[in-house]
Amino acid sequence: MLNKWAVEAIQPHVSLSVEEVEALLETPPSAVMGDIAFPCYVLAKQYRQSPPQIALHLVNLIQMKGIKAETVGPYVNLTFDRSYYAGYLMEQLQQSNDPQTNIGQGKKVIIDMSSPNIAKPFGIGHLRSTMIGAALYKMYQTAGYEPVSVNHLGDWGTQFGKQIAAYKRWGNDEALQENPIQESLRLYVQFHEEAEQDATLEPEARNWFRLLESGDEEANRLWEYFVEVSMQEFNRMYERLNVTFDYVLGESFYNDKMGAVVQELKDKDLLVKSEGALVVQLDDEGMPPCLIMKSDGTTIYPTRDLATAFYRHHVMKADQILYVVGGEQKLHFQQVFAVLNKMGAEWVQDCSHVHFGLMKFEGKKMSTRRGKIVYLDDVLDEAITRALRVIEEKNPELPDKYKVAQDVGIGAVIFGDLKNNRSNEVDFSLDDALNFEGETGPYLQYTYTRTQSILSKSMMIEQVDAEDLQGMQEDKYIEALGDSGWALLKLLIRFPEQLKRGVHNNEPSVLARYVLDVAQVFNHFYNQERILCEEEKLRKIRVSLTMLTGQSLQRTMHILGLGTPVRM
Numbered sequence: 001m002l003n004k005w006a007v008e009a010i011q012p013h014v015s016l017s018v019e020e021v022e023a024l025l026e027t028p029p030s031a032v033m034g035d036i037a038f039p040c041y042v043l044a045k046q047y048r049q050s051p052p053q054i055a056l057h058l059v060n061l062i063q064m065k066g067i068k069a070e071t072v073g074p075y076v077n078l079t080f081d082r083s084y085y086a087g088y089l090m091e092q093l094q095q096s097n098d099p100q101t102n103i104g105q106g107k108k109v110i111i112d113m114s115s116p117n118i119a120k121p122f123g124i125g126h127l128r129s130t131m132i133g134a135a136l137y138k139m140y141q142t143a144g145y146e147p148v149s150v151n152h153l154g155d156w157g158t159q160f161g162k163q164i165a166a167y168k169r170w171g172n173d174e175a176l177q178e179n180p181i182q183e184s185l186r187l188y189v190q191f192h193e194e195a196e197q198d199a200t201l202e203p204e205a206r207n208w209f210r211l212l213e214s215g216d217e218e219a220n221r222l223w224e225y226f227v228e229v230s231m232q233e234f235n236r237m238y239e240r241l242n243v244t245f246d247y248v249l250g251e252s253f254y255n256d257k258m259g260a261v262v263q264e265l266k267d268k269d270l271l272v273k274s275e276g277a278l279v280v281q282l283d284d285e286g287m288p289p290c291l292i293m294k295s296d297g298t299t300i301y302p303t304r305d306l307a308t309a310f311y312r313h314h315v316m317k318a319d320q321i322l323y324v325v326g327g328e329q330k331l332h333f334q335q336v337f338a339v340l341n342k343m344g345a346e347w348v349q350d351c352s353h354v355h356f357g358l359m360k361f362e363g364k365k366m367s368t369r370r371g372k373i374v375y376l377d378d379v380l381d382e383a384i385t386r387a388l389r390v391i392e393e394k395n396p397e398l399p400d401k402y403k404v405a406q407d408v409g410i411g412a413v414i415f416g417d418l419k420n421n422r423s424n425e426v427d428f429s430l431d432d433a434l435n436f437e438g439e440t441g442p443y444l445q446y447t448y449t450r451t452q453s454i455l456s457k458s459m460m461i462e463q464v465d466a467e468d469l470q471g472m473q474e475d476k477y478i479e480a481l482g483d484s485g486w487a488l489l490k491l492l493i494r495f496p497e498q499l500k501r502g503v504h505n506n507e508p509s510v511l512a513r514y515v516l517d518v519a520q521v522f523n524h525f526y527n528q529e530r531i532l533c534e535e536e537k538l539r540k541i542r543v544s545l546t547m548l549t550g551q552s553l554q555r556t557m558h559i560l561g562l563g564t565p566v567r568m
């Protein structure tokens with residue numbers, strides 16, 4: 001909102017569009033220098049003067065009630081008259097309880113997220129995809145889109161032939177029910193070990209996969225069984241993270257939809273034979289060829305993604321498709337998008353690979369191959385146990401302390417991921433993630449409980465509502481807010497702008513940094529001003545600001561997937 005007024009003050013005097021001016025606005029390095037800064041470098045051409053001269057010139061032109069313009073070198077700094085704006089901004093915030101920016105206008109965005117592989121461990125990449133995807137889902141929803149989440153399970157491929165062959169030889173039902181992933185993995189490892197001595201195993205596996213593809217009853221029953229037991233384990237994980245999906249459509253769902261894609265590729269003369277396999281050449285894009293069909297006639301991962309993209313566009317009617325998948329699959333998605341482009345699917349420009357970096361735990365790389373697996377369940381359990389330990393120490397009488405420990409432990413893990421720019425590598429440390437004084441989930445939760453405890457104390461004095469602020473003298477605001485309250489108020493009104501930026505970049509960390517700022521600035525306000533003071537008017541303004549902060553924290557934390565206990 002302040003940005004909007006700043007643009008109104010400046011734009012009529014410069015040869016830049018509203019958007020251009022808005023994009024140039026900065027926050028001055030120190031609050032005493034003003035609320036918003038406008039750098040004049042880009043105007044050098046228009047004015048044929050040096051930026052500081054232009055700044056001087058502009059300052060004389062800017063005439064808007066309640067805004068003071070000054071130069072600081074090449075900058076025009078604007079200071080908003082708090083007595084004029086503070087009350088208005090608070091009223092605005094109070095009225096827009098649900099500040100949807102509605103940039104989405106109902107557009108449907110399919111979010112391909114989580115997507116683990118059946119009979120394989122739920123990896124750290126799947127965890128990041130789940131958390132980032134879930135946050136994007138709520139961000140898009142808040143921005144007025146219609147998000148649709150799809151869990152694109154890896155539930156098809158030749159490895160299921162091996163899985164069945166191994167199960168038939170050495171399978172143990174009890175172990176499989178009890179520990180589906182570990183047992184599946186054991187079978188898989190045993191298969192590869194024994195296949196080195198026993199030459200009959202590989203053909204046996206190939207035969208099982210052939211049977212599976214041709215609809216053989218036993219093969220399909222066993223496959224379904226593997227899917228079911230793995231899903232039980234994955235679902236437990238989703239429940240703990242409080243994530244749900246609109247659709248679970250595994251790769252197998254597209255089995256009968258790939259033929260049409262292969263046919264279309266043929267019709268469009270895009271398929272080339274290469275060492276017995278069929279590929280689409282992508283040299284003109286500077287990429288290796290995209291493999292469509294193996295020499296034995298089986299289709300593979302890229303073919304499935306092509307069929308999937310068509311289905312999402314034509315049948316599910318997606319306006320946009322996001323693939324929340326690790327950065328190691330960059331080439332895969334570049335190839336798939338390039339093939340779609342060659343096929344004339346101009347909507348491929350609305351598909352994006354929302355990639356993310358690796359995550360290590362306490363400096364250790366996650367590896368599923370060599371058995372050095374960090375189990376996510378263990379990480380979550382440990383986080384909850386440690387959260388509970390802190391609660392037992394600081395607040396042993398807390399009711400629902402187990403529920404609170406869960407919110408805190410899981411929130412710590414989620415926020416420990418989301419606060420990072422998604423493309424960065426994350427070295428996750430439980431100690432850091434659980435530090436109540438760091439940039440963490442627990443710090444946010446603690447700050448939220450602080451707002452709620454102030455509000456419940458204030459309820460014992462009086463009920464404060466929006467009407468109380470109407471007609472309040474303007475100078476009361478200046479006194480009640482102080483510098484820290486004004487800084488907080490300016491931050492609170494920036495939510496729609498931050499949401500927009502987060503959506504635009506598919507970057508939950510934008511909101512994560514924002515909510516940390518809100519918490520930090522609120523804590524500063526709390527230390528500077530006595531919120532529940534004697535003077536009624538000051539108290540009402542401060543309590544209102546605390547209420548607005550609590551709402552803001554809660555809203556943003558929920559978007560990111562964090563619980564907000566009222567006490568802890």
Ligand code: ARG
Pocket residue numbers: 112115116117152153154305308323325
């Ligand atoms: N199952 C794949 C894996 O674990 C991820 C799938 C991502 N989604 C997609 N449409 N390819 O690597």
